[in-house]
Amino acid sequence: MTPPLTADPAAHVERALCVLAHPDDVDFGSAGTVALWTAAGTEVTYCVVTDGDAGGFDDTPREQMGPLRQAEQRAAAATVGVTDVRFLGYPDGRLELSLDLRRDISRMIRQVRPQRVLTSSPERVWDRIGASHPDHMAVGESTLRAVYPDARNPFAFPELLIDEGLEAWTVPEVWLGASPRADHAVDVTDVVDRKFAALNSHITQVSHQPAGRLEEFVGGWMRQTARAHGLPDGRMAEAFHVVHTA
Numbered sequence: 111m112t113p114p115l116t117a118d119p120a121a122h123v124e125r126a127l128c129v130l131a132h133p134d135d136v137d138f139g140s141a142g143t144v145a146l147w148t149a150a151g152t153e154v155t156y157c158v159v160t161d162g163d164a165g166g167f168d169d170t171p172r173e174q175m176g177p178l179r180q181a182e183q184r185a186a187a188a189t190v191g192v193t194d195v196r197f198l199g200y201p202d203g204r205l206e207l208s209l210d211l212r213r214d215i216s217r218m219i220r221q222v223r224p225q226r227v228l229t230s231s232p233e234r235v236w237d238r239i240g241a242s243h244p245d246h247m248a249v250g251e252s253t254l255r256a257v258y259p260d261a262r263n264p265f266a267f268p269e270l271l272i273d274e275g276l277e278a279w280t281v282p283e284v285w286l287g288a289s290p291r292a293d294h295a296v297d298v299t300d301v302v303d304r305k306f307a308a309l310n311s312h313i314t315q316v317s318h319q320p321a322g323r324l325e326e327f328v329g330g331w332m333r334q335t336a337r338a339h340g341l342p343d344g345r346m347a348e349a350f351h352v353v354h355t356a
């Protein structure tokens with residue numbers, strides 16, 4: 111069934127902030143969309159909550175995995191026009207809703223002052239278990255709690271204003287990836303090579319697969335998304351639940 115097209119996202123924004131749990135999350139779900147935004151002149155910042163030190167398939171020593179994955183995420187970001195990549199350093203695989211995480215995301219929002227935030231859905235996708243990693247849902251919910259009310263309320267985490275001089279900021283629009291109620295599809299067919307380049311920058315995560323397997327898998331998934339949202343045959347899309355939060 112085609113979901114109803116209820117979302118009406120802003121056509122263009124100056125600044126966008128993407129808050130995701132792991133290095134590579136933004137690339138699987140959203141790198142095509144980000145490539146279109148940066149091409150249109152939007153300044154995009156990535157905030158990656160963990161260093162992804164529980165990921166990977168080889169015998170890379172665990173203490174090397176964090177720095178390696180940070181470097182991979184910076185390389186992936188560069189392929190879609192993003193140079194501002196920040197890491198919060200939380201432990202991979204053990205994220206929980208916490209006031210510390212809310213404060214750290216609120217700080218990021220007040221520093222970047224984005225008109226649009228992209229994050230993971232806090233709601234589970236029931237037909238694809240891998241879409242709803244607990245870290246992703248924890249980051250999605252924490253980010254929404256930071257968007258409302260913390261970042262816009264000068265009395266929430268008062269140390270951000272008093273000690274760091276960070277004024278309150280209201281984010282008007284949030285895009286949720288991997289949502290069971292996605293209502294806005296972005297046609298990324300024309301920038302798909304840049305998305306695949308971004309994905310292939312995550313060498314520790316993808317190099318165990320035979321050449322072309324990733325493109326086949328992710329391409330098939332994006333074609334299915336395009337079809338579900340009524341785009342013409344052969345197009346590829348990334349889909350989001352767009353929420354107005356002003």
Ligand SMILES: [Zn+2]
Nearest residue numbers: 131132135243
């Ligand atoms: Zn992830």
